[in-house]
Amino acid sequence: MSKQADLSMLGQDDVACCAPMVREPLGEEAAAELSRMFNALPDPIRLRLLSLIASHEGGEACVCDLIGPFDVSQPTISHHLKVLREAGLVGSERRGTWVYYWVLPEALAKLSALLVGIDISAEPPKVLASEAVQASDLVITMGCGDACPYFPGKRYLDWQLEDPAGQGVAAVRPIRDEIEQRVRGLLAELGIEAAA
Template structure:
């Protein structure tokens, strides 16, 4: 069945809203935790963390799989699997252009995760 042309993200989390006050400011509700934890989990693998960085820091904001794969001592299918994980976590988008597939970071969710971990100076000083 050929139905993988839709690179839709499984996680939506209304990317417009600020979504979450800092983790250290108010308790993260169970629902929010259930939604955001998979994103952290996806970043919880060294290979995926590097992939994410390579994609996010790429020249035109996008990276070709053909450029990502040779950077690791892993097989193509394994890299593809990791990219799928990042995709399903809502961290990246994929687009096929001709023979090649390009991945692009989704800044919204990255900002949300960063905001969740952010610590205002007050909290840092008091600890």
């Protein structure tokens, strides 16, 4: 018997059949929220701005870095950034003279979940419960140290990773990719075949 673990990642073609829109109708509140987000994206300037911000080094971009790539005025860029912010796609903060923007990962997760079918927006990190540790053969922690429950006889791995809290998409992606790499390595070590 072949052991296989499903490590489906966002963006794989095989999950498109199961998108939430196909399984069940959207509720009124969810439809209104998602509609605001999608309505902000049809404009090519806004879509490019979102992409520039998300891919900017450090996961955030100064408005001063966002004007150059466009053949429009600074007030026009500011208008488009305001639309993205009001749609809940980006966050912003004034620092001295400049405003810095970052993509809100939870907003992108909601859009992706609707289209692709993997909804992690309702899955925030959880405190490791004693019951879960007792029922496990292997426990992987990510920096909780002495705060995590400990039971003799269990195998523990503590993966030291950068904390993704409050960081932009560009900073979170490498952390996500490192977790995937470690999970695949662990599965190989355990003799479990991982899905591609």
